[in-house]
Amino acid sequence: MSDQADVKSIDTLAFVKAALAAFAHETGQAVGEVELQGQRAVDWITVDRAAHWKAESRKAADLVNKAVKDLEHCRAFKKVGDSQPSCIEEKKALDKAKRRMEFVERKLEAVRRWTPVVQQQFRETCVRLVRFREVIDVDCPRAMAALDRMLKALDAYRQAQSPAGRAAAAAGSGTAAVTRQETDAPPTAPAPVAPPPTGDTA
Numbered sequence: 417m418s419d420q421a422d423v424k425s426i427d428t429l430a431f432v433k434a435a436l437a438a439f440a441h442e443t444g445q446a447v448g449e450v451e452l453q454g455q456r457a458v459d460w461i462t463v464d465r466a467a468h469w470k471a472e473s474r475k476a477a478d479l480v481n482k483a484v485k486d487l488e489h490c491r492a493f494k495k496v497g498d499s500q501p502s503c504i505e506e507k508k509a510l511d512k513a514k515r516r517m518e519f520v521e522r523k524l525e526a527v528r529r530w531t532p533v534v535q536q537q538f539r540e541t542c543v544r545l546v547r548f549r550e551v552i553d554v555d556c557p558r559a560m561a562a563l564d565r566m567l568k569a570l571d572a573y574r575q576a577q578s579p580a581g582r583a584a585a586a587a588g589s590g591t592a593a594v595t596r597q598e599t600d601a602p603p604t605a606p607a608p609v610a611p612p613p614t615g616d617t618a
Contacts, residue, residue: 423444426570433563440556447552458538462531467522476517485508 487510490503 423610426567429567429570431565433560436556436560436563440552440560444549447548451542454541455537458534461527461534465523466527466531469520469527472520473517473524476513476520479513480510480517483513486510506542510593537584 483506487503487506490501490506
């Protein structure tokens with residue numbers, strides 16, 4: 417088995433880390449915007465429209481009451497002898513006021529019907545976004561930290577395998593070998609001493 421790593425480009429990991437950081441930042445902003453706009457939509461239906469159509473209902477009821485009184489006034493005070501006045505304009509105004517009242521009541525009913533629906537759907541959406549926020553706030557930083565560790569390890573490996581790194585390593589190992597040789601060499605025996613000359617020599 418080879419004891420060398422097949423590293424093609426460390427810059428690719430750096431690019432992935434940067435892209436992951438940009439994704440987490442932009443996605444976090446997008447999720448926040450979705451939550452904000454969703455809450456605004458819910459409030460528009462459940463608060464704004466509810467208040468609007470309640471006010472319109474009061475106005476429509478007032479118009480109906482006024483149209484009824486105008487019609488009764490026409491019939492009472494515009495009567496000539498035994499002939500009944502037509503009061504066409506007053507009748508048209510009453511019909512218009514009643515149609516407006518029916519329209520407003522349909523709107524009020526729609527608001528009452530859809531209020532619990534949109535509130536429930538928004539709550540369920542927020543629950544789903546919680547898990548997505550965990551990915552952004554927890555999983556993405558964890559992945560970025562893992563990539564950072566990989567980058568540091570690969571950079572250290574590249575430094576060790578560079579020509580300068582190998583030369584430094586070789587020089588360090590050669591010095592250590594010489595040191596070990598000098599330190600580990602066995603002591604040499606002393607040279608034999610010649611005996612002193614005797615008096616019998618001719």
